[in-house]
Amino acid sequence: MDKRNKTQLQRAVGYFHGVTFILSITIGAGIFIAPKGVLKYSSLHVGITLSIWVACAVVSMINALTYAELGTTFPRSGAQYYFLKRSLGAPFFFFCFWTDLFTIPAGMATRTLLLAEYVIQPFYPGCSAPTLPKKCLALAILWSLGILGVQGVKKITWFQTISTAMKTTVLCFIALNGAVLVIRKENLIRLGDAFSSELPNLSQIPEAFFQGLYAYSGWQSMVSIAGEIKNPAKNIPRCISTALSLVTILYLLVNISYLTVLTPEEIMASDAVAMTWADRVIPSYQWIISIGVSTSILSGLLASIFSSSRLWYCASQEGQMPLLFSMLNTHSSPALAVIQTIILASIMIFPSDLIRLINLIGFSGSIEFGLTMIGLIKLRYQEPNLPRPFKVHLLFALGTFIMTFLLVLIPIIQSPKMYHIYVLFFILSGFLLYLVFVYFKFCFGWFNEVTCYLQLLLNISPPDEPEEYISKEITLPKKCSEVSTKI
Template sequence: MSKSSGSIKENTKGSKKSATDGDPNSPYDAVEGSGNEIKLEAKMSLLNGVTVIVGSIIGSGIFVSPTGVLMYTGSVNASLLVWTASGIFSMVGAYCYAELGCMIRKSGADYAYIMETFGPFMAFMRLWIECMIVRPCSQAIVALTFSKYVLKPVFPDCAPPDDAARLLAVCCICILAFVNCWDVKWATRVQDVFTYAKLLALFIIIGAGGYQLAHNQTQYFTFDNTKMEVTQIALSFYSGLFAYNGWNYLNFIIEELKDPVRNLPRAIGISCTLVMIVYVLTNVAFYTTLNPQEVLGSEAVAVTFANRLFGPMAWTIPVFVALSTFGAVNGILLTSSRLFYAGACEGQMPEILTMIQTSRLTPTPAVICMALLSMLYLCSSDIVALINYVGFATWLSIGVSVLCVPWLRWAQPNLPRPIKVNLAFPIIYILCTLFVTIVPMYASPVETGYGCLMIFSSVPIYFAFIAWKNKPKCFQESVVSFTKFLQKIILVVGKPKPTKI
């Protein structure tokens, strides 16, 4: 590949406008259109950016990952080091994304970066990983966490039955899918209310931990039984990094951020630091009261913690955690439509997924698709196994996104870069990504094997449905007929394409 001195090419070939472009009632907030590029109104402040990242990161992870991290590290102090290192790792990745976000100012984040750098095939693989693995699997994990925290008070002395947990998780997904299909305002109100609930739960836990520390409850903070195997350390990062997942979500809406050159790196620095402090303090609070065996044996660590400390008020913590995870499921459903939209703008997703329900003005097809895929992952109720699935796919694809930084430095050195990170950061991040994706293949070959199969299933899909342009007429007519059938069933339409003069 030869070096280029020009600007990044605009991907207009083969790109198609979404059915909702320019629609004032569209949930995607598109307000301007120029050619094939979508421009969004910049209306988010620095504070808005911080709350987006913090709200995206803090979900179910802090309530389910302590068990997974401790399982693979073996000791409390080692697990706290993994939590801290996971926060720093995420911050380095987010800093690299700041250069990409200010250089390629398109919604879609890493999907847009890979599209511009490596072309449509690699971009489609990233889109496939996110839509078919990461988002629905994450939603299944959060829904299972919700069900286990709801059921734990009913089964205080044993683990909740798997079938009951899965059934309640399905109910959670179905209810929130209905809310998101019925009214976008309802969905955003749910998100606001339940965000406060999860922050309140964490502050209560941290406050109780501070009280315990003041009374010298530090007997469990040791390196006893630390596991030194490289494979175990790598797997512990899957659980730790899962809790930090979401640090790149602000880049998905970079076009809506005021003064992104100034506000994007600040929002990243403030939010990632804040979340890391909250996560480490929450884990410290857990271990002031619970010994490692209690944490490993608990299906709901926060519930066990509350039962030991809060007496008759112990019910409050599982309620707040259930509210938190309920809101996190809603957040995934609410934001996933934007990813489908970005893919459809490049002609890499079915057009039906960008359409809007005629009477409710909601992205119903995208919501239904996400809900159905999530329920498929509920065939397994093993949260740690699901985290390994999503961890392998997530960090592999994000590592490819960070690779865009040094690649573009070499391929297009004269591009305008309002933010220019030291190349040591992306190189360190890529090496760490290789560590947390390759090493676990030996420790959990089944989960990573399934992850590889799901990732590489994108290859035949790409060549059959995207790269192959001259499809038989009967196939194209069948696709159009099926799309029209779905439109009639769920009453969705797209904005008619403008007439060319």
């Protein structure tokens, strides 16, 4: 059979589209939401705020390069989950999947509402947009992206290329304007005064980090779609390094531009910082910023749908979810996984506290990062001869673990909050579900009929071959061991 006609995920993402994909998912709602949160937990101190942004960039780069080792060692969809199962065991695989099962759609719902706010607000000048039209528009956007998400990787990458070019242009415009305005004497004086604000408490620093790390998040998607990347051993590290370097420079310049034009108090009072900045600098061309922000969030949402559906695909292949979620349509896309992601995000479309939601996502994500670093260190000693095309120093993994451990521990000790209890309850419920549905393999009798019906309805079928995610150096010894066992 011709390989091109097989029903399986296609390796169609090269270096250029890989960099574009990371940029599209990283430069999303974060840069328009997080500046307010970082300022808040930095006690409006500009020096601390900019330091947090730099520190978050360094931490994100270290985390991303560490994850790149996972993606190049096991270049398959949802590589980080397969790695956790192999290093720490199936319960930890399920825990991380269970966490992302809700935090990713929650973040998508929040960004969709923010996008609806930017799109609909020009039709309600001088007042806030009504809630009902905003929700309806958010649902329409979400399901339109879901339809595009089942069309396969090639169509998505071209859409991401165009949208990333648009939003990067807008952010560069903001950054360059800020660079020009900062040389004015009055702006320099106001910016200097902001450096004399009160220093934040120690317990606030992790909260500020969660806000900044949220803006840099998205590089994990490159590891999630490792099964669709050309030459993953070479392209995954290169794409991550290039994209995060560009994002870091852009974010710092944009934040300086915000702080040059607006006071910290004005940024805190604004629900849409970029629009407030545009109203102050270029009020006649405010619509350009609106289009740029909307495009930025839109492409980030599509990238989130694409990468999160591959997590469902991986969980299904590893027996943690029903087989249905790893079945592919004629476009080589896990259609049901995409639909399930959209359904969960649709349910979560409700007015929410963005800053508190980001803290919740950051807290849960830090636990997941910590577990991954433990697994990486353990696998280094457990399987030292495992071929690793890209290998980071163990100090990177150890440093990331210490950082995530402190980010989780300091807020609990210094100022415990109710959402810490919610996260603990959520973790325990995940392990309970693992015992019932995965370990003891409880299954409803009618599920086979539902599986057949959905296969016919969505025109999906299992992949023709198992995903090839282990290099020749690993598979050959495995085959030899099988032969020797039979003999």
